[in-house]
Amino acid sequence: MANLDSKDIDAVCGLVDDLCGICWDDSKAYLIESRLEDLVKEQGCENYQDLVRKVRAELVPGLKEQVIDAVTTNETLWFRDSSPFEAMKNKLLPELIDNKAGSVFPRRLRIWSAACSTGQEVYSIAMTLAQTLPDYKDWDIQVLGTDISPAAVEHAREGVYDHLEIGRGMDQEHLQKHFVKQGDTWKVSDDLRSMCSFHQRNLHEQFTCIGPFDIIFCRNVAIYFGDQERISLFERLAEVLTADGWIIVGSSESLASMGERWHPEQHCRASCYHPNMAAKDFV
């Protein structure tokens, strides 16, 4: 196989942008090789441009999905950054629940993990709900996890984790309470699992038949997108929030540069956002 040249890089970056909206450029040559070299070989391609042609022509069933799985970074852990879960427990949920009292659906909660990777964020949200609402089984709760990577969504849906995965942020109390040991792995309990559902979804596509949500976790994904796509994404997320709903972003992310619409509120050291609906027309 020939070495990666500038035409290969352009072709791959164009494909990755079209499939996932992820911005790669020639500084990502090492990533292209490490993520896609095996696929180029397996598919008997002459070079990376050849692989791109095959994907675009949809000649091989499932190849597009394999490329998406390979180029996405599914790094995640349990209770990542801890502060959003503290904010949920101490501020967001009590406030949302108070607001719902006397409404048509006082016991309904909808939460979306918009790039859920292999599910740790979704189940951490569900565990936080179980901890905050001891009678959670009597509530109408749904935690939706979506991600563009079919392999990550399948892993999340299965809810089975090995020692290495469990070792990243899980504490003994939650493990004993919400997981069942299966040989060398741990499986999410049926109670926790029944609160959660999973779907493959590309955040760049229209959000049809989804929401409204009380809380949206959109963490550590928009960092891979271009500026316009990032602004558009959060605009569309705001459209599927309830009137008093919250958006939570990653600890190194901020929406502050996106204009009047977005002012962070710090709760338990987490940046939480209520979109300023009055500022919509200025965006």
Ligand SMILES: C[S@@+](CC[C@H](N)C(=O)[O-])C[C@H]1O[C@@H](n2cnc3c(N)ncnc32)[C@H](O)[C@@H]1O
């Ligand atoms: C670094 S992980 C973050 C997981 C989790 N939110 C967290 O903070 O631990 C980023 C995830 O975004 C997903 N992703 C990337 N582009 C996406 C897109 N266009 N639509 C939906 N998910 C996407 C990847 O597949 C990956 O699982």
